[in-house]
Amino acid sequence: MGKYLIRRLIQSIPTFLGVTFIVFALINLVPGGPGSDLLLADPNIKPEDMERIRHSLGLDKPWYERYALYMGDLAHGDLGTSLIQRGVKVSEMITERLPKTLLLTGSALLLALLIAVPLGVMSAVKQYSIFDNLATMFSTAGVAIPSFWLSIMMILFFSVSLRWFPSGGVQTLGKDFDVGDVIWHLAMPAVALAFISIASWNRYIRASMLEVIRQDFIRTARAKGLRERFVIFKHALRNALIPFATLLGLSLPGLIGGALIIERIFSWPGIGRLAFDAAQQRDYPVIMGVVMMSSMLVILGNLAADIAYGFLDPRIKQS
Amino acid sequence: MKKISLLLLVALLAVVACGPSATTAPPSNTSAPGANTPAAQTTSAAVQPSNTTAAAGPVVEGGTFIEGTFADAKTMNSILSSDTSSSRIIKLLGNGLLQVNAKLEPECDLCEKFTVSSDNLKITFNLKKGVKFHDGQELTADDVKFTYTSILNADNASPRRSDLKDVFDKPDSIKVVDPYTIEFNFTKVKADTLVSDMGYAVLPKHVFGDATGKAFTDHEFNTKKPVYTGPFMFKEWVKDDHLTLVANPSYFKGKPHLESYIVKIIPDQAAGFAQLKTNEIDYGGIQAAQMAEAKKLTNINAIAFDVFNFDFIAFNLDPAKTMLFQDVKVRQALTYAVDRQAIVDSQYFGFATLANSPVPKISWAFNPNNTPTYGYDPKKAESLLDEAGWKKGSDGVRAKDGKRLSFTIWTNAGNNIREAIIVAAQQYWKEVGAEVKTQTEEWNAFLKRIGATPDGTRDYDAFLVGFQWGVDPNQKTMWSSQGGFNLNKYSNPEMDKLLDDALNTLDQAKRKELYVKMQQIESQDMPSIILYFPQSTIGMNKRVHGYSPAPGGIPWNNIHEWWVDKKAS
Numbered sequence: 001m002g003k004y005l006i007r008r009l010i011q012s013i014p015t016f017l018g019v020t021f022i023v024f025a026l027i028n029l030v031p032g033g034p035g036s037d038l039l040l041a042d043p044n045i046k047p048e049d050m051e052r053i054r055h056s057l058g059l060d061k062p063w064y065e066r067y068a069l070y071m072g073d074l075a076h077g078d079l080g081t082s083l084i085q086r087g088v089k090v091s092e093m094i095t096e097r098l099p100k101t102l103l104l105t106g107s108a109l110l111l112a113l114l115i116a117v118p119l120g121v122m123s124a125v126k127q128y129s130i131f132d133n134l135a136t137m138f139s140t141a142g143v144a145i146p147s148f149w150l151s152i153m154m155i156l157f158f159s160v161s162l163r164w165f166p167s168g169g170v171q172t173l174g175k176d177f178d179v180g181d182v183i184w185h186l187a188m189p190a191v192a193l194a195f196i197s198i199a200s201w202n203r204y205i206r207a208s209m210l211e212v213i214r215q216d217f218i219r220t221a222r223a224k225g226l227r228e229r230f231v232i233f234k235h236a237l238r239n240a241l242i243p244f245a246t247l248l249g250l251s252l253p254g255l256i257g258g259a260l261i262i263e264r265i266f267s268w269p270g271i272g273r274l275a276f277d278a279a280q281q282r283d284y285p286v287i288m289g290v291v292m293m294s295s296m297l298v299i300l301g302n303l304a305a306d307i308a309y310g311f312l313d314p315r316i317k318q319s
Numbered sequence: 320m321k322k323i324s325l326l327l328l329v330a331l332l333a334v335v336a337c338g339p340s341a342t343t344a345p346p347s348n349t350s351a352p353g354a355n356t357p358a359a360q361t362t363s364a365a366v367q368p369s370n371t372t373a374a375a376g377p378v379v380e381g382g383t384f385i386e387g388t389f390a391d392a393k394t395m396n397s398i399l400s401s402d403t404s405s406s407r408i409i410k411l412l413g414n415g416l417l418q419v420n421a422k423l424e425p426e427c428d429l430c431e432k433f434t435v436s437s438d439n440l441k442i443t444f445n446l447k448k449g450v451k452f453h454d455g456q457e458l459t460a461d462d463v464k465f466t467y468t469s470i471l472n473a474d475n476a477s478p479r480r481s482d483l484k485d486v487f488d489k490p491d492s493i494k495v496v497d498p499y500t501i502e503f504n505f506t507k508v509k510a511d512t513l514v515s516d517m518g519y520a521v522l523p524k525h526v527f528g529d530a531t532g533k534a535f536t537d538h539e540f541n542t543k544k545p546v547y548t549g550p551f552m553f554k555e556w557v558k559d560d561h562l563t564l565v566a567n568p569s570y571f572k573g574k575p576h577l578e579s580y581i582v583k584i585i586p587d588q589a590a591g592f593a594q595l596k597t598n599e600i601d602y603g604g605i606q607a608a609q610m611a612e613a614k615k616l617t618n619i620n621a622i623a624f625d626v627f628n629f630d631f632i633a634f635n636l637d638p639a640k641t642m643l644f645q646d647v648k649v650r651q652a653l654t655y656a657v658d659r660q661a662i663v664d665s666q667y668f669g670f671a672t673l674a675n676s677p678v679p680k681i682s683w684a685f686n687p688n689n690t691p692t693y694g695y696d697p698k699k700a701e702s703l704l705d706e707a708g709w710k711k712g713s714d715g716v717r718a719k720d721g722k723r724l725s726f727t728i729w730t731n732a733g734n735n736i737r738e739a740i741i742v743a744a745q746q747y748w749k750e751v752g753a754e755v756k757t758q759t760e761e762w763n764a765f766l767k768r769i770g771a772t773p774d775g776t777r778d779y780d781a782f783l784v785g786f787q788w789g790v791d792p793n794q795k796t797m798w799s800s801q802g803g804f805n806l807n808k809y810s811n812p813e814m815d816k817l818l819d820d821a822l823n824t825l826d827q828a829k830r831k832e833l834y835v836k837m838q839q840i841e842s843q844d845m846p847s848i849i850l851y852f853p854q855s856t857i858g859m860n861k862r863v864h865g866y867s868p869a870p871g872g873i874p875w876n877n878i879h880e881w882w883v884d885k886k887a888s
Contacts, residue, residue: 036766087541
């Protein structure tokens, strides 16, 4: 197992280097750069001011030269500093936002799992019942509703009309930190984010369960006289979760980057917004930092899914 | 089990079901970069005498004021800043030598008085005594000198340098006479200097020491530890979330009533409006489309201001790119052909002023009687095109010497107002026989195309974008053939001379005369159609007192006198 892990990690190094090269080249070859809208900012700013600022940012050097410089710094563990909020370290910008994103996406994931799995199982067990039909309806609606619309509707209903929840932010500003306050702020964005996953995941679980409960070993389990609940949750669900584990593993990086829309609407200061703003403002070191972090997560997410197979299905051995 | 699951399902469905019963708000995508030119919210002048300073009880000390804004600040260094969000924070933190007052005139901020020599080449500032930085050190003329020499130092990457380097090019250009007196010796007269250059918040020399270059641009002062003289002191900045300032107890104009001032970042405009409704923020922008609803709200005052922003359509006048717009009659005809009032009504719901000259009406240089005016007149457009030799073909499209009157207009993608306007213009122009294609492009690519970046290509026939003037009516950047923002290569020697002359005197009457002429030439030559000046539309919670919307917009100058009722929660 240990050997397997090490081999997989070593294999991922060239992938990782390839990603840095391709991304660096791409973001530098698209038009624009930090301060490219400076002329529009103020009638007293002149083109020569832009040139001077680009020079001070080192942007007058060709991109491959800057790539070499960047990789040199990276080898020393230095992710560089922002070109927009000058002087602020990229590592600091990421670590500042990562906990908030993880809190949001983590609780959404948990919520989604806690709801989607039982929902999917129930749908499969009671196939074509009223419950199943309602769940199908919910899933179809859930997949069809765009998350930005759902979020705005939640704000209008639960914040503006009912005043139950705040419409944005991580905590009440001007007050001391308080866990209850954070959970209160977290509720709506987490539900909005979980909603999309619940809708699609419960379909996967349902389909997967339907396949499993028709198999012989389930019939055997029932024939042995095991209680139905035990048959479903111990024997059937465990097997139905194997394909789902892949899906979950692949959605891990999405947990970091995929919350952009929810983060924007609920004013949640997370990684998604950082990446989005950096991309728009061409803050190259920040884009690189976020991309490297998420490519690492994709690699680790895949690895985690492979390892999870081993636990879910003892027949699969990693060697 | 079944019952519990059903309950769960019902609860989930409730989220969906409840949705449509609430009032719908349009999804906002106008907060894309460039959707609002950065100065959209600061440079504003009140047009409506407002009821916002209605009589209230006695002043309440303490309390927190929360401003909502869609973009985070980039720096807290006054001479590196070029965006609205940063400038707002710096205004709360610091003071410049002068500030622009409610009448949009320069007045003393850090100075006791200032004197302009008779030849307009020397300005002497007498500083207020006993003004302390937030760390307790006293502000002196050395700090002022440091601030301006830092701008002039090419290594410091200040976007303000090019504007000053030609007038302060001698060693004694900025001269400290004594700790409370400083002289600015100009090499040549710079008419706009009082409102354009003397407002930079003064930096503390003792904090920066000898820092230049990277040590200056990346100094921890800029993003972590700003030290100024202003009404509020820096407390914390959680990026993309909020920035907290606390009252400066020894502020030289008096301790602020507010205990703290928080700027909260709300990227989504619909969410921002919701937070105004729920009292989560005290102040924030409102989209013109939502002003009607905002005016009905009982908890906020919805206020509209005239500002220095405008949107314009530029025609490419570079013969190397296109010959279509070389004839002034074509440009005039295309202007007459567009019903700008209809555009203002449909896109801004009246919260924009039709432009009759490139100068906004809040400027002292505005000429209300500027001619020619361009009301919607498709007949006149047609006859001008006929005169210019563009004859209608069988397909309704005009042509001259075998060349069709056919071109493409560009704007930045994601700005739904501008996207709607180029489509409307396409229709209006089709009616007079021009075949126009519309194109949108990502912001950075668009800037490159229109030539706003150093590597710009200027590959366009026409484009629509926004810009904003400063308080001073100097418009050299756009109309001078040497102007930095003259993106469509307009050139008129008479205009060039006039713009230079207008910068060579501080005599406002004489300048106004020249700028009246400028407005007339621009309207005649029509290198770009100035479409309209959109208003800045904002909401202020009724619990806020002490601010006074003036002809200069809500001035932040007296922020130390603002106060808020205790929050009813």
